Amino acid sequence: MNIETASQAPGRLALDLEALLAPRSIAIVGASSNPEGYSSRSLTNLLRTGYSGSIYPVNPRHTELAGLPCYPSVGHVGQPVDAAILLVRGELVADAVRDCVAAGVKVITVCSAGFAEDGEEGQARQEQLVDLARTGGSRLLGPNCIGAFDVVENVVGCPTLNITEVFTPGNIAIVSQSGGMAVNLFNRAQGRGIGIRGVVSVGNEADINVADLIDALADDEHTKVVALFVEELRDVPAFSAAVAKAHRAGKPVVALKAGRSEAGARSSLTHTGALAGSHAVFGDVMEQLGVLEVDSVDTLIDSADLLSRVEPPASNRLLIVSPSGGECSHAADRATELGLRVPPLSARSIDALSADMRFGTPGNPLDLTGQVVGNAGYLADVLSELERDPEFDMVLYAIPTWGPHDAQRLLPGFIAAARSSTKPTVISAWTAANLTEHAESVLADGDAGHFGSVDAALTALSNLARWSRLRAAAAKAPPERLAGPALPRPGELPELPTEHQSKAFLRRQGLPVSREVLLADAAGAAGVAAEIGFPLVAKQLCAGVVHKSDLGLVRVGLRDEAELDQAVRDFAQIMAVRCLKPEGLLLAELHRGTEVIVGGIRDPRFGPLLMIGAGGVLAELLDDVVFRLCPLTREEAESALDGLAVGLLLRGHRGTGYDRDALVEIIVGFSELFAASDWLAQADLNPVIVADTPTGGAVIVDAALVLTPPTKE
Structure with a gap:
């Protein structure tokens, strides 16, 4: 039975994930007899991978394809059809959708192109498809996509032959707005032995969108992590609600966004507008929603894999262990650069290790020296002792380029320690052609989290620690981000009020103004x-x-x-x-203290956004700003400040205290005001002066408001 979910608008049918990923029967509309043709590939994939359900080729020009009866239309099949894959020309799609709806198909995947990506006429044709599907209670994936496939249930009907033929099932679900990147992510993961639950290419998202999939995967028993490749978010409120649901289910959402270089400042009348680069906004909003954003394909795969294997750590304290002193130093440098802490060993561990350590002094990083080579028993004793050390919450075993001899003797000890550890533990082992293949095989067979470089391992660990922090913050986030009652547009304010007019308005709304x-x-x-x-x-x-x-x-x-x-x-x-x-x-x-900017802007995708950062004339000179969806809770305002240099300064240093609480009150109050004032296009409170005494208050000493021109009747 279809029901509405938290991320969906009223009246919209819920997504039947089983019909999308693991349908019991599939119609392939436009199936072809040409083995080289695009329209033959879905049928080829289903047959070569051993799909156990019913396959119904549909093409009025054939009566049989690949040994299967071929039907002139889906309506002629005469049996229930869970899913249909449409591989016909764009002008034939509407009739094909109409036929599928009449036959009761649950999920219709439109792989054909020529819709919204082709301008206004294509957009109109795309909207027609959605209307047809919803009228009959069907859901539509695409158009302009490669569809979906399920590794766990072995349902591979996508129209591409560029996928690995050996599948490793797992618990990571890939959702991508790009068909090519969906395949790239899948192949890259599978080639490294990382298991995948399934892959969905959403294309134009005419009906089924990223939010629908996160929402459905939050309930999916086979999914533990959702890995996203996105170019833009088309329904931010639904996305936010779906991510919140995934958080409640304990399932991380990891995202890689395309278009990171599109960060040029837009033409603007305020500092806030000039600083609101598209990717800066995206990254900050993802942070607020609890989505772990990464910056490369491999990091997306690595982080999703690690999150699928281990529980997040209690903190970012890392222990580094290696038989190479140089590697210890390198790993410690990179860990620090990535925001991880490398604390000293406990006194107990130092005493215990010193008794048997012939070279060097025990510490963190711990250089095992050449003493460990050829002495697996000593290695086991050391790793067992370190497991009991309370001073760290994550472990990296950094292995040099070992050939077969050392790999065979020592890697099993590291693998056993990693698998039995109660703390997230990974192994980095540098690869080198014609030398480390045996080590790589031992690590793969050991089924412990392992990486081909120290950098990759530490990046994944830092993202694991970030996820731990994001999860804790998300637990305090509001279930819905709702603005208060709409504030009427003041008649006395022009489109570009003066500073005095702007501050007078803010004062009337209860904000502290000089x-x-x-x-x-x-x-x-x-x-x-x-x-x-x-x-x-x-x-x-x-x-x-x-x-x-x-x-x-x-x-x-x-x-x-x-x-x-x-x-x-x-x-x-x-x-x-x-x-x-x-x-x-x-x-x-005159007010003296630390200057902060608090601004507002309306983003075409994200809606009302608040910007917080270092203020005054430094607002556009220092890279110290953060954007957040409006309105903010007090906890979200505190978290936003904690991510800023100026925010950490306001926590006090060297005996100096600041009234950070008063600033938080302004941030929360203005975020509520801006969210409720849809007639406000942009705003700067710059600077807000925060007193350098704990109870000295905070005050808005300058303000610029930009009103949206009134709509002409």
């Missing part, structure tokens, strides 16, 4: 300054100018009336040279 007075001109400035008190800040507002400091229209720390008069004269000269129209002189109280 005390200030706006003067029409310099007349009366001395009296107002005396009331505010020196030192103070003077700003010249001008029509159309957002970044006043870039033009020299801001003076900070004016100490007396003489300095104020000089600032006013300087402002007048700048405006005259640049032909600027004055909109008032702003005098404000």
